[in-house]
Amino acid sequence: MSKAFFQSLEPSPCKTRFPLDTVLKNLTFNEQGLIPVITQQYDTGKVLMLAWMNAESIRRTLATRAMTYWSRSRQAFWVKGESSGNTQTLKLMRIDCDGDALLCQVDQQGGAACHTLRSNCFYFEVDTVSSNVVVNESIPL
Template identity: 60%
Template sequence: MSFDPATLTFNEAGLIPAIAQDHATGEVLMLAWMNAESVARTLATGRVTYWSRSRQAFWAKGETSGHVQELVGLHVDCDRDTLLLKVRQTGPACHTGARSCFFTKVEEGEEVVTA
């Protein structure tokens, strides 16, 4: 059965959350948004392309930073409303320079920065 991005469940803005995970380690790197066209572009090129809500434009991860995400696998959750992207990450995934955007941990009610 061939995959059609139009079969995904997008929100009212036409977007779907996409979780990027390191394919080798399982580390969750970031969460961003995609629309049907960015999903199609990602599948066609093998380079992950998101939709920037602030710029209202496509955003190929790494196009300015060089911190590219190469698609290894795309998974659709059971409700078809969230994507899991298994990626090969070059450099940090977070715009702060951290490997992952999830570097703040809450322990006993306190925030602890782990990166």
């Protein structure tokens, strides 16, 4: 049903508006009740991380503008920066065409989006020429 809902929106012209609650009710969550969210720095476009949200973490994020994820390892809500000080403030949330992934543009405060203290979680780079994976950012000293 959710995919059909988003397919029904496809012919809508630019600037067409839909009630937020209706759209959020039609998101596709996996069997654990989660949806993937790609987090991107709003002003540079740098991809910071991939995390997961459930319906409640989406509501909390929209209400507070503080990025609130669902931690699969801790089975608990995780407000980015609550313990590290490396906060993310929501600037823009987008939903993909199938309603099964989110893109959140944020203002990352503090240098580290990754738990390793790197600026982002995508610090392994695949070198297809040499068939190696290269670490492209060191842990800050």
